[in-house]
Amino acid sequence: MDTILKTIDLTKKYDGRTVVDNLNIEIKKGEIFGLLGPNGAGKSTTMNMICNIVKPDYGTVEFMGKDFRKNKKELSKRLGYIPQNLAIHGSLKAWENVELFTSLYGIKGEELKDRIDESLEYVGLSERRNDYAKNFSGGMKRRLNIACAIGHHPDLLIFDEPTVGIDPQSRNFILEKIKESNKNGATVIYTSHYMEEVEAICSRIAIMDNGRVIASGTSDELKKLVVDDVESITLEEVFLTITGKKLRDY
Amino acid sequence: MIRYLIKNNFKIMMRSGVNILLYIVCPVLVSAVLISAFSSLMENYKPDEEFMAKYGAIEANFEDQVNDNQTNFADQTNADQSEDADQANGMTSSFNISAINIEHPYFVPAIDSTDYYGIIEVVYFGWCAIVCISGLLSSEKKNRINDKLYVSNLSVTQIYLARLIPLSITCALGVSIAAVIGMVFMGVHWGNLVLSAIVVILMIFAASAFEMMLYEITNSMLVTIIVSFAIVWIWGFFGGSFETYMFSPHSMTLKNIDPIYHGNRALVELSCMGHSDYVLSSVIYSVLMIVVCSIVAVFAGNVRRRKGA
Numbered sequence: 001m002d003t004i005l006k007t008i009d010l011t012k013k014y015d016g017r018t019v020v021d022n023l024n025i026e027i028k029k030g031e032i033f034g035l036l037g038p039n040g041a042g043k044s045t046t047m048n049m050i051c052n053i054v055k056p057d058y059g060t061v062e063f064m065g066k067d068f069r070k071n072k073k074e075l076s077k078r079l080g081y082i083p084q085n086l087a088i089h090g091s092l093k094a095w096e097n098v099e100l101f102t103s104l105y106g107i108k109g110e111e112l113k114d115r116i117d118e119s120l121e122y123v124g125l126s127e128r129r130n131d132y133a134k135n136f137s138g139g140m141k142r143r144l145n146i147a148c149a150i151g152h153h154p155d156l157l158i159f160d161e162p163t164v165g166i167d168p169q170s171r172n173f174i175l176e177k178i179k180e181s182n183k184n185g186a187t188v189i190y191t192s193h194y195m196e197e198v199e200a201i202c203s204r205i206a207i208m209d210n211g212r213v214i215a216s217g218t219s220d221e222l223k224k225l226v227v228d229d230v231e232s233i234t235l236e237e238v239f240l241t242i243t244g245k246k247l248r249d250y
Numbered sequence: 251m252i253r254y255l256i257k258n259n260f261k262i263m264m265r266s267g268v269n270i271l272l273y274i275v276c277p278v279l280v281s282a283v284l285i286s287a288f289s290s291l292m293e294n295y296k297p298d299e300e301f302m303a304k305y306g307a308i309e310a311n312f313e314d315q316v317n318d319n320q321t322n323f324a325d326q327t328n329a330d331q332s333e334d335a336d337q338a339n340g341m342t343s344s345f346n347i348s349a350i351n352i353e354h355p356y357f358v359p360a361i362d363s364t365d366y367y368g369i370i371e372v373v374y375f376g377w378c379a380i381v382c383i384s385g386l387l388s389s390e391k392k393n394r395i396n397d398k399l400y401v402s403n404l405s406v407t408q409i410y411l412a413r414l415i416p417l418s419i420t421c422a423l424g425v426s427i428a429a430v431i432g433m434v435f436m437g438v439h440w441g442n443l444v445l446s447a448i449v450v451i452l453m454i455f456a457a458s459a460f461e462m463m464l465y466e467i468t469n470s471m472l473v474t475i476i477v478s479f480a481i482v483w484i485w486g487f488f489g490g491s492f493e494t495y496m497f498s499p500h501s502m503t504l505k506n507i508d509p510i511y512h513g514n515r516a517l518v519e520l521s522c523m524g525h526s527d528y529v530l531s532s533v534i535y536s537v538l539m540i541v542v543c544s545i546v547a548v549f550a551g552n553v554r555r556r557k558g559a
Contacts, residue, residue, distance in 0.1 A: 089395070
């Protein structure tokens, strides 16, 4: 498989503390890549650097074989970012939110209208397109958050904890949609604290701690780092064994 | 690319009840209160309908002199008129009048409290533009919407314009409605409507740019509102937003560096005279503010973006 995204010695410090430390990860085209780590491990900072929200102190991000920072104009259209925060406006209707974010990628006119319909249909909000986002439930807002990031048909989708604080039905729906997007050709980077989610959808997983990747592989490969019998241990137990049980108060 | 962003930001601002209250209801209410409170004070500024002018006579040859302030009665007809006027005022004119100079003082036509406060308060609320966009900026900050704007490769300048343009339009629409209400229900006269509209709209753009610049520098809506309101209040204090600039004892230097003074004076004079020398200075002041504040705002935004804040 071709590499779609690669970080080379990615480093970021805040107030003298190294948050991401010479990070080297490689994501293959067509995979769902899970990024796990305790609070303060550097996952969100890594995501922000990959998405060009935060400038790294050192290192580069290669996206589609090119330096992302130097080819932002061309490559940003190929990336879809679903942040942990609900990046939607409550006082806009569902379709207006999708219109706003999809239009940022140069889509306009009839094509934009079609993309809005398609995105809302995809997340099951077509019937509520004219409702204000502030009146939506938590799960609906999460789905609208996704609709706002997929309208421009990105090649790489980055989900930063997309299932926080929602009911099991909405969570299941979102996970199904992520798998569907992947089947349709999108590569996915997925971060979450829910180990069962990561285990269920990710083809490869990296565990981060203190700004570094300390283990990576498939779910079974990670389990084998701890025990031989992969059926006898959960991913969460592996995670706790590798990262330790000490509380992370960042 | 930012057309839809401008459109949706505009919708967000237009849907805010606070904006309707601040830019339509408040100017009308405050105008009504001040018009009523200062009506007797402003009456004193009106000239008497009939007034007596005194003149002096000087010894001179018959000269044909006309300048800005003086008219010489240089022929017999005018001399006769002045003699008649003398007698009518009970004065005896025993000397031989060869020339009489009558001064024509420059009178600014009077403005009453209805026109003054009906105009000034609408403008003052236009200077409080930042409140109009506070809901949008708070939502952007709380939901980290800027991150998504950055991911889409929008530049800081584009994001700034996508805020400034709808902010200024929304604010201008609000105060325009307030102005129309004032005209229809309180009888406020704006005089030259076209020039007045240009002055007001440019001032609102200037106010928006100035306050957006403060926001970009402070990155805090609360601090921006406090600082903006304090500065606008000071400008309003010296510029005639509370006490009329005609009666205020403040120095002309303070007034001349005050953008609100230039705007207020231009609008008041347009109302009562139909023209004003202050239109040009107000327009120049506003355009300068828009350009300088926008440059500083974009610079501050770029610095913050580079830091990844």
